Amino acid sequence: MMDEATDQARRSLAQRSGIGASALVVQHGSLRFSRIVNDMPALILVRHGTKTLRGMGGDAWTVGAGDAIAIAAGQTFDVDNRLSATGAYEAQWLVWDPAIIARYSQVPGGGRTLEGAAPLGRVETHFEAAFARARAAVEDAAGVPVPVAEHRMAEVLVWLALRGIHFAPQQTPALAARVRGMLQGALGEPWTIAGAASRMAMSEATFRRRLAEEGCSFGALLADARMSFAMVLLQSTDYPVNRIALDVGYESASRFAIRFRTRFGFAPTAIRGHQRNLVTLAAPAPAAPGPAASR
Numbered sequence: 001m002m003d004e005a006t007d008q009a010r011r012s013l014a015q016r017s018g019i020g021a022s023a024l025v026v027q028h029g030s031l032r033f034s035r036i037v038n039d040m041p042a043l044i045l046v047r048h049g050t051k052t053l054r055g056m057g058g059d060a061w062t063v064g065a066g067d068a069i070a071i072a073a074g075q076t077f078d079v080d081n082r083l084s085a086t087g088a089y090e091a092q093w094l095v096w097d098p099a100i101i102a103r104y105s106q107v108p109g110g111g112r113t114l115e116g117a118a119p120l121g122r123v124e125t126h127f128e129a130a131f132a133r134a135r136a137a138v139e140d141a142a143g144v145p146v147p148v149a150e151h152r153m154a155e156v157l158v159w160l161a162l163r164g165i166h167f168a169p170q171q172t173p174a175l176a177a178r179v180r181g182m183l184q185g186a187l188g189e190p191w192t193i194a195g196a197a198s199r200m201a202m203s204e205a206t207f208r209r210r211l212a213e214e215g216c217s218f219g220a221l222l223a224d225a226r227m228s229f230a231m232v233l234l235q236s237t238d239y240p241v242n243r244i245a246l247d248v249g250y251e252s253a254s255r256f257a258i259r260f261r262t263r264f265g266f267a268p269t270a271i272r273g274h275q276r277n278l279v280t281l282a283a284p285a286p287a288a289p290g291p292a293a294s295r
Helices: 099-104 125-139 146-162 175-183 193-199 204-213 216-235 239-249 253-264
Strands: 010-014 020-027 031-038 042-048 050-056 060-063 068-071 076-081 090-095 117-120
Touching: 010 125, 010 216, 020 125, 031 042, 031 216, 031 253, 042 099, 042 125, 050 090, 060 068, 060 117, 060 216, 076 090, 090 099, 090 125, 090 146, 099 125, 099 146, 125 146, 175 193, 175 204, 193 204, 193 216, 204 216, 216 239, 216 253, 239 253
Parallel strands: none
Antiparallel strands: 010 020, 020 090, 031 076, 042 068, 042 090, 050 060, 050 076, 068 117
């Protein structure tokens, strides 16, 4: 089973094209994140504290330290991350690229296609080891060849299937999901609606109309993608707030902080609690992984 880690564990975030994404997230404040969009299937192992997911339909799932939860793609949740008695929330998560899900959608095992989320309780020692190997494959693109990385990701899918859980292969996504995917990894660009429409091979008028039919706008999608990835960076890196502001497209850290508070209801520094004075790292921020932040 998962052994106890310190609340000073190093945050990490990695993405590997065609394979998936992985992170170790750490918070030093109990916080609620509202309307978090989860575009890709994920598995989360909570190490410290508790996580509660509330679906838009009213369903709720809670997992504690040492437990795991599988999350289907295409969901929106309110997320509560609560601190442990030692004053930290910590979780590891793994996200599958849609190509991996499609390739290994018929892994052995009974059960059902997951909708919403499914708490798994404590996972077996070998299941957890498979999870760790998959995370390492995402993080070490130079050392783990693509076929091996795919195999490791598929191994975790087999463990889930033996628990009766299958992720559905991705269908043709809605335009809003395609736009979010386009924005990921390029959040610092000076986006315009005309430029986004062109990348979607649409006229600006058609682009606006299609998004309106789905109940959203490009401006709202861009702002939410920027704020959601900023939240991921605050949880999973040691970048200072002014660096994160630049990485998601804000030259002004104060303007970024206002937008972040408007979106989530608390300041960016609330995620890290007392750990606010952090050094700038030289490496660029990783590209935004699939699920913005059901972490």
